[in-house]
Amino acid sequence: MKPTLLLIGERALELRERLEASGYDTVGWSGSDAVQSIGAGLIPQDRVKAVLITSDELAVVPLLQKSCGAGDRVPLLVEAMADDLAARSQCLKLGANDFWVQDGPPSDLLQRLRLQLALEPRPHSLFDAPAGDTKQATLKLLDLRLEPRQRRAWRGERELQLTEREYSLLLLLLEHQGGSVSRQTILEEVWGQSDEEANANVIEVYVRYLRRKLEENGERRLIHTVRGVGYTLRS
Structure with missing residues (x-):
């Protein structure tokens, strides 16, 4: 149908x-x-x-x-x-x-x-953590700052206008900054799916969207591709 x-x-x-x-x-x-x-x-x-x-x-x-x-x-x-x-x-x-x-x-x-x-809706958002959860703490990397309680993020003084999935992807990467996040983990945590092969292109597109917003004013790149694994957020 x-x-x-x-x-x-x-x-x-x-x-x-x-x-x-x-x-x-x-x-x-x-x-x-x-x-x-x-x-x-x-x-x-x-x-x-x-x-x-x-x-x-x-x-x-x-x-x-x-x-x-x-x-x-x-x-x-x-x-x-x-x-x-x-x-x-x-x-x-x-x-x-x-x-x-x-x-x-x-x-x-x-x-x-x-x-x-191509994507099923998530049953819960990453930012729907209960009060007192450690995920509610402010997350930072250089001039990038994310406030989970407010569901807002900034690059320097510039507030980022993110869709829900872009926000969830950025939150996941910030929580694992310095380490690698696999495509499989991204699919499971951001979209609640596990079919990596079918949705690999979707992840690449959303990473591109997020990079564009993070680097809109010529800022240095923070999201890096880890060949054969996924992505990492680092300075």
Whole structure:
């Protein structure tokens, strides 16, 4: 059975033909129809595998989160004007998993969808540790600082706008700084999966995303590849 995508908003619906040609089924609405349909429970929850929503329909995100677990059990991708800090910040604030650029190439959206659909949602986040847990202590390496209690990270004075998985990956690497973290461990701890061969490319993509954010202003590289093993965070 083809994975079904829920499209919310006119510009998302305009992607229907391309998405269906790429092997997806689609269902969707816009405007008041979206609010009424979601409120009436018309979302086929047993079939929907991801949600795409346009920037002018963000008011219905809470409804989607409540009705079908968008951003948690089901990946949520929000529309952005550009691939920049503002888009990442909005993605984080909404509890979305990723974003898609309004005028970006369709291949970029398809890649983002494949990355999200290749992974099962984690039952628990790494930062959901109980009060008093040692994982709640501030973690540092040179000018990189992460505050687990606040779920925030900085490179120098610059706050990093991270998605949940990017944050979880950075937390894992900081907890093991100076040592090597295998791809198998990353899959199990960040995504709750163990099929390393099937998901190796996904890890590489997210490491690239994280490196880009850590080195956005030309800062020195902290995440290094350990050939044949995985990755390490060191100065």
